[in-house]
Each structure stands twice: as structure tokens, then as C-alpha cells.
Amino acid sequence: MGKLRTLYAILILLYLSFTLILKNNLFDFLVKNKIREETKNVSWVQKYGIPVLCYHHVISDMNEAKSLFHLQKSKFKEQIKWLKENGFSTISLEDFSKYLNNEPVLLPEKPVLITFDDGRKNFFRNARDILNEVDYKAVLFVYPGPIEKGHSYFLSWSELELLKNEGHEIQSHAYSHPNLSKLSAAEQNAEIMTSKEIIEKKLNIKVNWLAYPFGVYNHTTVNELKKENFKGAFTVFTSGNFAGEEKYSLKRTLILRDMSINDLAHKIMTVRLPLDNPTPSAGSVVVNEQTIRLNLPKQLIKENMRVEMGSDFVNSNQQISFSYNENTGLMQVDIKRITKRYLVITVSYNDGIGTYMQNSIMYNYGGWIPLS
Numbered sequence: 001m002g003k004l005r006t007l008y009a010i011l012i013l014l015y016l017s018f019t020l021i022l023k024n025n026l027f028d029f030l031v032k033n034k035i036r037e038e039t040k041n042v043s044w045v046q047k048y049g050i051p052v053l054c055y056h057h058v059i060s061d062m063n064e065a066k067s068l069f070h071l072q073k074s075k076f077k078e079q080i081k082w083l084k085e086n087g088f089s090t091i092s093l094e095d096f097s098k099y100l101n102n103e104p105v106l107l108p109e110k111p112v113l114i115t116f117d118d119g120r121k122n123f124f125r126n127a128r129d130i131l132n133e134v135d136y137k138a139v140l141f142v143y144p145g146p147i148e149k150g151h152s153y154f155l156s157w158s159e160l161e162l163l164k165n166e167g168h169e170i171q172s173h174a175y176s177h178p179n180l181s182k183l184s185a186a187e188q189n190a191e192i193m194t195s196k197e198i199i200e201k202k203l204n205i206k207v208n209w210l211a212y213p214f215g216v217y218n219h220t221t222v223n224e225l226k227k228e229n230f231k232g233a234f235t236v237f238t239s240g241n242f243a244g245e246e247k248y249s250l251k252r253t254l255i256l257r258d259m260s261i262n263d264l265a266h267k268i269m270t271v272r273l274p275l276d277n278p279t280p281s282a283g284s285v286v287v288n289e290q291t292i293r294l295n296l297p298k299q300l301i302k303e304n305m306r307v308e309m310g311s312d313f314v315n316s317n318q319q320i321s322f323s324y325n326e327n328t329g330l331m332q333v334d335i336k337r338i339t340k341r342y343l344v345i346t347v348s349y350n351d352g353i354g355t356y357m358q359n360s361i362m363y364n365y366g367g368w369i370p371l372s
């Protein structure tokens with residue numbers, strides 16, 4: 001009996017330490033031990049997290065392609081086909097939430113969330129059939145402002161009802177698609193709660209997930225979401241999502257016009273470089289030149305790092321200088337005054353065996369006028 005119990009205890013300890021290493025510290029595990037090749041048996045989710053793809057428009061006529069957010073229907077079809085052929089399965093927000101909260105949940109080997117922002121009509125015309133054909137369920141983040149006005153570019157309540165009945169999920173993108181960080185706490189709360197109440201009432205569903213309009217938010221937004229018991233909120237910072245993830249800065253990979261299948265595969269399957277506590281905080285608005293501080297793992301080799309800065313999400317290829325303190329892990333990056341909508345900072349690390357990256361830092365210049 002005594003021997004069995006000891007053996008049992010040892011097994012549990014081994015299991016726990018192994019799980020902890022893989023779940024919380026995969027980067028350290030890989031980089032410090034230089035054993036990327038020996039981690040083949042790690043599950044896909046443990047390695048890459050759960051990817052969340054962020055689509056906007058799917059269009060059939062390239063003349064409509066006005067911005068980076070307009071994706072051709074044939075390209076969309078190709079991407080969905082690639083996901084299907086490579087074994088990806090869409091999961092529900094409920095299962096996603098359980099995974100984030102470390103609750104028991106049975107996930108497919110390669111789970112993915114396919115999300116659409118803004119609730120545009122072209123989802124109905126161009127994306128719906130392609131998804132339904134392979135039994136993929138999307139999550140649509142809509143804002144009721146223009147729907148209430150019957151705006152023809154937006155999905156109507158009856159179309160959303162139909163999509164709901166087909167198994168797609170509908171959640172909130174605020175009420176009028178504002179830059180939340182410019183609003184007071186009361187105004188932010190009104191945007192969040194008016195949207196929630198209208199969508200819940202119109203579609204008879206529960207709304208407790210938000211996609212930040214423009215990906216922009218601040219501490220007040222997070223406080224309001226916590227107060228209103230939201231289960232999570234999505235940014236547009238690229239990475240997979242891991243168990244224990246900060247739930248009000250969930251990661252999503254933006255899918256843009258010029259992205260190839262290779263780009264998509266690369267974005268989904270890059271091991272995440274831990275980047276914590278950015279100051280100013282990720283998602284906030286910056287206007288003037290300033291120093292951005294980030295926490296990276298300690299004891300990394302500065303020569304293996306690259307910091308790139310861009311003003312869109314596709315080509316962040318302007319390399320910029322930075323400092324890194326290997327004893328504290330503090331990285332400092334001086335940025336210039338930006339005049340574009342976005343500032344994307346991509347930090348990558350290559351240890352000679354693999355590349356780890358995160359572009360989770362995005363700042364929005366304060367001068368963008370909302371779409372609606």
C-alpha cells in the first residue's frame with residue numbers, strides 16, 4: 001500500500017510539473033533547453049494556443065476592394081479549404097471560455113475560432129455558404145447602431161436570426177463602433193450595455209463577449225467589462241490564446257487582403273514570444289513620440305532579437321533599435337510621432353532553432369473617424 005501511494009504521488013508530481021512546464025512556460029522550455037525537436041509530442045494547442053482569425057469583408061468583385069480589410073471570396077474559400085484539409089475544427093465560445101479558464105473541456109486537436117467584425121451584408125452573400133459547406137461555425141461581432149437604422153450594407157436582424165439558427169454565434173462590437181478609449185466610463189458602459197441589451201432582445205441569446213472596435217481600449221473599458229460580467233474581449237494582437245490568458249485582451253489574427261496561405265499558416269503556427277506589461281498599455285492611443293516598455297523573459301540574447309515597427313498589419317518591416325536588460329527582461333523602444341492609424345510593433349526572437357514572435361502591441365493614433 002505504502003509503495004503504491006508513493007508511486008502514485010510521484011506520478012502526480014511528474015504530471016503536474018510537466019503540465020506546468022508546457023502550459024505556462026513553453027517558450028522558456030523551448031528556448032532555454034534548446035529542445036524544439038524533442039517537443040513533437042506536445043499537443044498542437046499546447047504549442048500554438050487556440051488561434052482566432054479576424055475577418056471583415058468577403059467580396060466577390062475586386063472593384064469593391066477598397067481597403068486592406070476586403071478579402072476576395074476565392075481567397076476566403078482557399079483559406080477555409082486549407083484549414084479544413086489541415087485538420088482545423090471551429091469551436092464554440094463556450095468551449096473556448098472553458099479552455100481559457102482551465103476548466104475541463106474536450107477540444108478537437110486543432111481548434112480555431114473564425115470571427116467576423118462589423119456584421120457586413122457580404123458575410124451573408126459570400127462567406128456563409130463556404131463555411132456551412134464544411135460545417136464551420138463563425139462568430140459575428142455586430143454593432144446595432146446601423147442595423148437599427150436598416151442600413152443596407154449591414155446584416156439585418158432576420159439574417160442574423162437565420163445565421164444563429166445555423167449555429168453561428170452573434171456577439172457584440174459595441175453599439176456605434178466608437179473609439180472606446182476616447183469615452184468616459186459612463187459612455188463606455190452605455191456603448192457596451194446598449195449593444196448587449198439590444199442584441200440579446202432581438203436574437204434571444206446571451207451576449208457576454210466583445211470585440212473592441214478598431215482593437216482600441218483602455219483600463220476603463222476592461223473595468224466596465226468586468227463589472228458587467230463579460231466573459232472576454234478580443235483585440236487584434238496576433239497570437240494564439242493559451243489557458244489562463246488575460247481574458248480582456250484575447251488575441252486575434254487579422255486576415256487581410258494580401259495575405260497568402262503561407263502567411264496565414266505562418267501566423268497561426270508561430271510559437272509565441274512572451275511580451276508582458278507593455279507601457280503604455282496595448283490597445284491604447286498614442287500620439288507623440290515616446291518610449292515603450294515591454295517585459296520579455298530574462299537572460300535572452302539581445303543579438304537574437306528583432307523589433308520591427310509598421311503602421312499597418314501586413315508589412316511591419318521597418319527594423320528599429322531598442323535596448324534590452326537581460327537581468328530584468330526590460331525592453332525599451334523609442335517610437336517617433338505617428339500619423340497613421342496604427343502602430344504595430346513586432347518583436348521576434350530566433351535562437352537558431354526556431355523563431356518566436358508576437359506583434360501584440362498596437363497603438364492607434366487618435367485621429368480616426370469611425371465607419372458608421
Ligand SMILES: [Zn+2]
Binds near residue numbers: 118173177214
Ligand atoms: Zn470593426
